[in-house]
Amino acid sequence: MRLIASDIDGTILGHDGLISQRTVEAFAGAAAAGVDIVFVTGRPPRWLDPIREQIGHTGTVICSNGAVSYDLATEEVTASHVLDWDTVAQVRAIVTELAPEPYFALESLTGFHVEDGFFGNRTAGAGLVPGALTPGMADGGIIKMLAILHSGNADEFLNLVRPGVASLMTVTHSAPDMALLEMGPLGVNKAVTLAQYAAARGIDAADVVAFGDMPNDIEMLSWAGAGYAMASGHPDALAAAALQAPRFELDGVAQVIESRLAALRLA
Incomplete structure (x- = not known):
């Protein structure tokens, strides 16, 4: 596991706008272990405050279903695909x-x-x-x-x-x-831009763990070496993913990250 790519809404963020403390700590543990973290969302750059404020993420966020790559540290768009x-x-x-x-x-x-x-x-x-x-x-x-x-x-x-x-x-x-x-x-989705992000860092799909819950996550979940659909997610996302994380309400993403970090420590 060299890279964690996670959707936001319905995957780690609830309707109340909050991310659980357990999830925050799981991402912090992954970062401390040297795992690259990128959030991959349908949200536009203007709507990333929960990631910035609750997780403290200052790296890249892939926004608008892959159309934009955004650097939270500099608050700048680093790449984009646009419609005419x-x-x-x-x-x-x-x-x-x-x-x-x-x-x-x-x-x-x-x-x-x-x-x-x-x-x-x-x-x-x-x-x-x-x-x-x-x-x-x-x-x-x-x-x-x-x-x-x-x-x-x-x-x-x-x-x-x-x-x-x-x-x-x-x-x-x-x-x-x-x-x-x-x-x-056309031709742009979360997986396309995530694959470019990973390749630029020398990371293969096999070393990517991805989380998502909705149809806009399907390509990403299929591309990642370990694509986890949330058990609480859309049926199409569940059908596309090889793996399943526990429900959002049970801190499913945190559970998977904790388990994988424990396995890394034992390796």
Whole structure:
């Protein structure tokens, strides 16, 4: 075990925004043992405070499902893959034709842009004013396109639109309780960027331990030498992973790390 790659939400972070002390200590123990740690998330760079504040991570975070590599120490984007406006417009037209009343948002390197209706009955984030999505937003480097329905679920939405957009964008989801899709640059996913990160450090897939719980983790869990799906995770993630970690509520990631560190000490 030379590298631990972990998803964040639903894997180590709960709906309350907290990471358990046991999990914090497990990552600290791995780092002290010389294991490289990288977090691999659907979150954008602007939304990494739990990792910074609770774990004290100052290294790389692979964000937006692989579209961005971000250095927490310098707070700088070190690599990115972006969407052009023509592709965004084309995908929007396809999704709108296939699905009833979708609403869209764009995550860029310079901000988050949502159209009217995207949040439905939910409250928009502080300082976020919905408005029209315009071609000029591509100047900020669009790293993710979001589409939401205010009915149904994410699996149904994904199955409905993926055949129509799969040749234009990577489409996945990590939403357990809403019909929200995440679409990014074609051919880019968590595994692609993680493999590049590992290769740059001379680390083979066989020496990578990865944790995840949702469909946007599938490629990463399949690529890693030891890919653990959380027992509390999505059925598709569980089917893709060779290994299973105990449930999130049982500090499953911490249990696995503790066990593997103990094995290293005995080796």
